[in-house]
Amino acid sequence: MHAQDLLARRFETHRGHLRAVAYRMLGSVSEADDAVQEAWLRLARHDTEDVTNLVGWLTTVVSRICLDMLRTRATRREAPLDLLAELGNADFDSDPEHEAVLIDSVGRALLVVLDTLGPDERVAFVLHDLFALPFDQIAPILGRTTATTKKLASRARHRVQGETTATATELAEQRHVVEAFLTAARGGDLTALLAVLAPDVVRVADPAALPAGLSAVVRGATTVAKETVLLQRRSRVATLALVNGSVGILVAPRGALLLAITVTVRGDRVAGYQVIADPARLRELDLAVLPQ
Template identity: 85%
Template sequence: MPAQDMLARRFETHRGHLRAVAYRMLGSVSEADDAVQEAWLRLARQDSDEVDNLVGWLTTVVSRICLDMLRTRASRREEPIYLLAELGDTAYDSDPEHEAVLIDSVGRALLVVLDTLGPDERVAFVLHDLFAVPFDQIAPIVGRTTATTKKLASRARQRAQGETTATATELAEQRHVVEAFLTAARGGNLDALLAVLAPDVVRVADPAALPAGMAAIVRGAQAVAKETVLLQRRSRVAALALMNGAVGIVVAPHGKLLLALVVTVRDDRVTGYEVIADPTRLRALHLAVLPQ
């Protein structure tokens, strides 16, 4: 077998791993595939006899490619937050099957949080915390010392974990109620929604978050539940997240933040929630991943 064909076969055995690394760094299927393809082109130009650890070499190359892409995004001030006006009717389309598998493997909320990190923080966190790459191997990729690289990952970890003043019991109670609400919304189950909503629940929303003709404020369980059923599509791309220290919901098609629901829970019921769509307000939220 020609040497190039053998190299291609060896590369293909690592494609899944490389794609997983790139997707977590970039949060985009198409960009991750581009990064992996670029890694192959660089390998094809490399003398394979000089590569002792192929998967390690490829992981480093893909990481550097992704870091360059992330830094380019940052220099162009590209926003990870989608604008409803730009997405139109496609805003709440379910993710394509191959993308949904990747999102499920990472976690929709984690993808949203990763988008809030700086390029170097994201790369350091992804490589160390998600793929167990040692810091001394990450440091040359981000161009920092090992000690500084540890600090980058630590800052990212703190952001991902978030902070809350709620006790573990309070957080668990919030999670139980908000999860029940989201499950009922996904199923379009009116009775289950009425069971989890307080009778005098109030839903407030940014105008941009609502279809034309819907009121900015809706009061009462019946009205809120019926509206939630009508907007069932949104719940398919939603996930629980820690939001300003409490359990809330992010709506994130393709893993990109579109809406946030700041939920208030009292006495095992949802007593109110605000739907935030304004990009400035979304960026001001302290988002984190719920503890397992």
């Protein structure tokens, strides 16, 4: 067999790993595939006689490609309001199957939080915390010292984990209520929604988050529940997360933050929630992954 064919076969055995690394760094299926393809092109042009650890070499190459892509991004993948317009305010179908599998394996909340990190922080965190690469191997990829790389990963880890003044018990209680609300919303279950909403619940939303004709402020369990059912499709791409230190909801089609929902829990009911769509307000939120 031709040497290039053998090399291609060896590369294919590592494609899944490389795609996983690239996707966690970039948060985009198409960009991850581009990065992996570029890694193959570089491998094909490289004299492999000095490569003793092919998967390690490829991981380094893909990481550098992703880092360059992250550093050259002028803006996020899609501005929230642009994405909202693209989805037509109502078209919140589930992600395409191949992308949904990747999103589920990473978690929508983690993808959103990773998108708030700087390029170097993101690469350091992904390679060390998600793929257990030693810091002394990550440092040359970033062009940093090992000590600085550790600090970058630590700072990223702090952002991912977030902060909250709530106790573990309080968080668990919030999670139970908000999860019940989201489950009912996904199922379009009006009865379950009425059971989890307080009678005097208030929903406030940025106008950009709403289809034409819906009020920015809605009061009362029945009205709020009916509207939630009307917007059921959004819940299919929603996930729980820490939002400003409390359990909230992120709506993130294709892993890109579109809406954030802060929820006020009173007892075992949702007393109110606010839907945030304005990009400036979204950037001000403290978002983190819920502790397991």
